[in-house]
Amino acid sequence: MLTCLFSLAVIDTIQISMFSVLELLIVPIITLFYFLLRKKKSLYFSLFLGCYSLADILHIIDGDNLYEIFYFACNILYVISFFFLILEIFKTLNVKVLFKKFLVQTIVLAMLIIYLFTVLSGIIDPVLFETKVLSLVRVVEHGYNLMLLIMLAASFLNFLENDTTKSLYLFIGCLSLSFSEFILIGYYYLTELEILSYIATFLNVFAFIIFYLQSNLVVGVKKKSNAFV
16 A cells, blocks of 8 residues: 555655646747747847757756755746847837837836835745845745846837837737746735646747747837748
């Protein structure tokens, strides 16, 4: 009886481990398809996919989270990848036009970002991580969340200003990726409801599929058009 229970526990552990590895391999696979199949590549978007994929690969290598150096390397790479995606968004975002036409919306969005960042900080700050560099970990966590919020806000403003299929896809991708990360925060710090982990995984995969699809869209094509490069 004990042998059967032990065998089942081992099988469950292997299945969970395999699921985690496959989940983390999805973005590197999408990145590989992007570099192999896309003739016209954006520098910033390529760097975004590259940094994010490298972080996922490092995450696979340190699957049991044994080394702090991998934690910092992965999260810093994620933050850098978000920064490159923000630069990609700003390529088609005219700040002067934005403030001229959508000043009120921009102010409201900035206030919302500040509020959300305060809420997320309130969730993370009381948490005592198992580390000797607690302050540094919190800086990384807060920087990660702030970059996500900036990315989401920039993608929305880009869609608001340009109103194209490409900007819509970018916004949907950023929205899905951000929600995926925020759901994980709830899963890690507030409740261990398992379904949240699966929802976050689905949103993450969906986000990068959308990112891949938008990479082939012409910048100036309006939403009602289906033209591709």
